[in-house]
Amino acid sequence: MQNEVWLRMGSFILVLALMMIWEAVMPNRVSPVARYKRWSSNFFLVLCGALTGRLLVPAGLAVVAIFADEQQFGVLNRVPVPEWAAVALAVIALDCLIYWQHRVFHRVPLLWRLHRVHHADPHLDASTGLRFHPIEIALSLGVKGLGIFLLGVPVMAILIFEIVLNASAVFNHSNIKLPNWLETPLRKVIVTQAMHRIHHSQVVTETDSNFGFCLSIWDRLFHSYTHEAKAGDDGLTLGLKEYNKENNNTGISTVLLMPFRQIPKQMPPKNGSPKNERS
Numbered sequence: 001m002q003n004e005v006w007l008r009m010g011s012f013i014l015v016l017a018l019m020m021i022w023e024a025v026m027p028n029r030v031s032p033v034a035r036y037k038r039w040s041s042n043f044f045l046v047l048c049g050a051l052t053g054r055l056l057v058p059a060g061l062a063v064v065a066i067f068a069d070e071q072q073f074g075v076l077n078r079v080p081v082p083e084w085a086a087v088a089l090a091v092i093a094l095d096c097l098i099y100w101q102h103r104v105f106h107r108v109p110l111l112w113r114l115h116r117v118h119h120a121d122p123h124l125d126a127s128t129g130l131r132f133h134p135i136e137i138a139l140s141l142g143v144k145g146l147g148i149f150l151l152g153v154p155v156m157a158i159l160i161f162e163i164v165l166n167a168s169a170v171f172n173h174s175n176i177k178l179p180n181w182l183e184t185p186l187r188k189v190i191v192t193q194a195m196h197r198i199h200h201s202q203v204v205t206e207t208d209s210n211f212g213f214c215l216s217i218w219d220r221l222f223h224s225y226t227h228e229a230k231a232g233d234d235g236l237t238l239g240l241k242e243y244n245k246e247n248n249n250t251g252i253s254t255v256l257l258m259p260f261r262q263i264p265k266q267m268p269p270k271n272g273s274p275k276n277e278r279s
């Protein structure tokens, strides 16, 4: 268990450091907000999320897998498959589960209140991939725990999945642009930065697409894939229209209390009500 913690922490810090160096050397966009303001809010939420996880499941989700195994509960504990196949199937199934969890968080207004903390970031970089409200982290832990129990996920698969999920989030939110010769084939398999940036567009139909975290297949399979934003990768505006002021999208208390506050009013355009707005 101790090795598992170090492995997760080590891989997380390594991927985060690599992407932050890449962003510093070859950034794709310029942030409209000072870096220290965004980073202080985003990394504060990382800390809150880590503490939430520690408080709710001190020994990690592996305990759920061990319990399911002891009870011989869950699909993969009942079906006789080789260990390697069970691990591979479980990692893929958990990625699919997170895809659906993400879709539901966009669909249910109460859950969107939590998830919009992530989308209110007016810029995207590696730190955005970790910017989640602690209540969303807690709910996600519950969903993952239930999935692990019902599927009978092997302990090894949880370790691999947690590492892959964190690395994917940091990778696909990072402020870099892959060359076309690499991006085009890569997005056929995994979620790339250009694909995920569309999910952070201010156009609601684009925000409500490209929900995948690691594998890009789920968006194609479940018809939520957008290949390109209307304004193009360089032209799309990031964040949420309602949260376009520094004092409502950054700040420690602002991000922590955002789900419990009313959505700020938008100035209506000259001819009609604001478009692409959601409750």
Ligand SMILES: [Zn+2]
Pocket: 102, 106, 115, 119, 199
């Ligand atoms: Zn989202």
